[in-house]
Amino acid sequence: MYEPFYGFSEKPFQITPDPAFLYRSAKHDTALTYLEYGLTENVGFILLTGEIGAGKTTLVQYILSRLESDLDAAVIFNTNVTADELLDLILDEFEIARPPGGKADRLMALNQFLVDRYARRRRVLLIIDEGQNLSDAALEEVRMLSNLQSDDRSLIQIMLVGQPELVARLKQPALRQFAQRIAASYHLTGLDRPETGNYIAHRLAKAGGNPDLFTPAAVDRIHHLSGGIPRAINLACQAALVYGFAEGARQIGQDTIRQISKDNLGVGLAAAPMAAPADGPAPHGNGFERKLGALEEDLKDLKQLVAGQLQSMEKHSQKLREDQFRQLIHLLRQERLQKEELVRQLARLEAENQSLRRAGRMLQQKLQGLSAAAPAKK
Numbered sequence: 001m002y003e004p005f006y007g008f009s010e011k012p013f014q015i016t017p018d019p020a021f022l023y024r025s026a027k028h029d030t031a032l033t034y035l036e037y038g039l040t041e042n043v044g045f046i047l048l049t050g051e052i053g054a055g056k057t058t059l060v061q062y063i064l065s066r067l068e069s070d071l072d073a074a075v076i077f078n079t080n081v082t083a084d085e086l087l088d089l090i091l092d093e094f095e096i097a098r099p100p101g102g103k104a105d106r107l108m109a110l111n112q113f114l115v116d117r118y119a120r121r122r123r124v125l126l127i128i129d130e131g132q133n134l135s136d137a138a139l140e141e142v143r144m145l146s147n148l149q150s151d152d153r154s155l156i157q158i159m160l161v162g163q164p165e166l167v168a169r170l171k172q173p174a175l176r177q178f179a180q181r182i183a184a185s186y187h188l189t190g191l192d193r194p195e196t197g198n199y200i201a202h203r204l205a206k207a208g209g210n211p212d213l214f215t216p217a218a219v220d221r222i223h224h225l226s227g228g229i230p231r232a233i234n235l236a237c238q239a240a241l242v243y244g245f246a247e248g249a250r251q252i253g254q255d256t257i258r259q260i261s262k263d264n265l266g267v268g269l270a271a272a273p274m275a276a277p278a279d280g281p282a283p284h285g286n287g288f289e290r291k292l293g294a295l296e297e298d299l300k301d302l303k304q305l306v307a308g309q310l311q312s313m314e315k316h317s318q319k320l321r322e323d324q325f326r327q328l329i330h331l332l333r334q335e336r337l338q339k340e341e342l343v344r345q346l347a348r349l350e351a352e353n354q355s356l357r358r359a360g361r362m363l364q365q366k367l368q369g370l371s372a373a374a375p376a377k378k
Helices: 026-040 056-065 083-093 103-119 136-145 164-170 173-180 193-206 216-226 230-247 254-263 287-377
Strands: 045-050 071-076 123-128 157-162 182-188
Touching: 026 045, 026 056, 026 157, 026 182, 045 056, 045 164, 056 071, 056 157, 071 083, 083 103, 083 136, 103 123, 136 157, 136 173, 157 164, 164 173, 164 182, 173 182, 193 216, 193 230, 216 230, 216 254, 230 254
Parallel strands: 045 157, 045 182, 071 123, 123 157
Antiparallel strands: none
16 A cells, blocks of 8 residues: 555565564674574573564574574474473474374374484474463473483474563472573563664665655654564554555654554554643643642653663663673684684594504505515525
8 A cells, every 4th residue: 555655665564573574683683692502502492582572483483594404493383282282283393293192102203203303413493482371281391302312412402482471480489490491591672762763764674665764753752652662663653654655744753653642543552641732721720739740740750760760770781691691602602613623633633643654554564575575685
């Protein structure tokens, strides 16, 4: 509808996950670093959590599109199942024929599949999305799968993806053993204001449009409405494009976003409180009511200030943790490169040693031949 008007080759703000539109913010890059570390180091469990619409599924699909050729992956999206049904889904996703027997036979079939892949030097990855919906019994079933291992490595890696309540569940005493096996984890949060602007511009440009279609004031309103959650940003921007097209607007301003908020068209968005105009009517009521209203506004401003400071402190703390983790990843990579270089040097030395041994044997054979020929000449 609005695509030709704004010069788009496709809709830029579809809410369905599309790895081709992934905007790699600092948070998303850090999440990818954690996940890639878990996959590279062959850890048993990897955990990715985040708010609804934060981009978890898009990240998973992005990772799936970049998997190495030696890795077989399966994804489970339907988690409102029993433990037995989950095992059946896993068999189906890996295209393993279900044996006619009971659960023990199904586990044996899965184990045989994993052993076969291990013998072929292939890795196996199971991704379970919407993990917060799994029952305790199903989570325990997932934990038990990590017991399928060889002498030196897990036969299957498991990536568990879910909403924040999954983290709270894993802290329960009954799931302590599960939590202890998680070797890499990351919690994906919303985008800040600059990231929101970059996210919108990225998707507009990706669809072939003008990255500056939304004014800075409009982006401010969108960030306030959405809380920086990508799916909520998409909803607001999509509604704004429909409004803008209907009005023939070549640029989307804050008035359009205000109208969306007023009409409550952004499904999943909480309408932002609208400030009264400076030249608006004076508040009604007596002096006490006006003072009470002023106190309430002051209290509201104080709460927002405290919340902003707490958020700033949390972001600073998160950045410190992420920087430390990046340093750790860098050191691990450097160590791996050093080990690989040592292995190559060892292989060269071994080859040179074997070459010297062959030359020594040949020289010894020649000397023995000369010694045997000497008496004959006499």
